[in-house]
Amino acid sequence: MHDVLVALVIVSVFSFTLCVAGALWIRWRMKRYLRVRPSTPSPAPTGWVLSTTEPARLHRRLRRAASSARISASNGSPAAASVADQIEDEALRLEVNLVALSRVWRSERDARKELTKEIVELEHLTVRLATSASAMGRPMLGTGAVDSLTELRERLDALDQARQELSTVERQAGLGPH
Numbered sequence: 001m002h003d004v005l006v007a008l009v010i011v012s013v014f015s016f017t018l019c020v021a022g023a024l025w026i027r028w029r030m031k032r033y034l035r036v037r038p039s040t041p042s043p044a045p046t047g048w049v050l051s052t053t054e055p056a057r058l059h060r061r062l063r064r065a066a067s068s069a070r071i072s073a074s075n076g077s078p079a080a081a082s083v084a085d086q087i088e089d090e091a092l093r094l095e096v097n098l099v100a101l102s103r104v105w106r107s108e109r110d111a112r113k114e115l116t117k118e119i120v121e122l123e124h125l126t127v128r129l130a131t132s133a134s135a136m137g138r139p140m141l142g143t144g145a146v147d148s149l150t151e152l153r154e155r156l157d158a159l160d161q162a163r164q165e166l167s168t169v170e171r172q173a174g175l176g177p178h
Contacts, residue, residue: 036088045102064123069083069130072133077133084129090148125149132156
């Protein structure tokens with residue numbers, strides 16, 4: 001009888017330890033999944049992984065924008081990588097604002113609208129980066145670090161204009177499609 005009780009205690013302790021370890025591992029994976037930048041811990045609540053609230057949806061949009069920027073930068077262009085880093089930096093800044101604003105989400109309507117507008121603009125800039133990086137297949141022009149959406153937009157405008165000018169010159173020289 002004593003041996004059965006000892007065995008039961010051992011199995012119970014092992015099962016409990018396994019359950020706790022599994023729960024901690026799942027929480028760790030969820031926290032890693034929430035990261036906008038893989039190397040930077042996210043301040044977002046773990047519940048946002050599955051939540052359907054507006055702040056959680058906006059956070060997923062930020063994660064997707066940052067991920068798209070990283071993928072666009074993988075084409076090998078140093079300038080695309082620089083812009084992608086800036087987009088990630090901006091996404092991190094917006095993430096902190098989103099988490100702080102989520103605590104008073106219902107009462108701060110104007111702040112909500114402004115933050116949503118900034119996230120939408122960041123998504124548009126990310127699409128432009130992806131389009132430019134894939135269309136060019138060449139290094140992008142760029143300068144130092146920038147942390148505002150306006151300056152990112154101006155850089156991408158200049159990039160689009162340069163790509164159009166290059167296309168025109170190639171057509172006039174008979175090098176591009178007619």
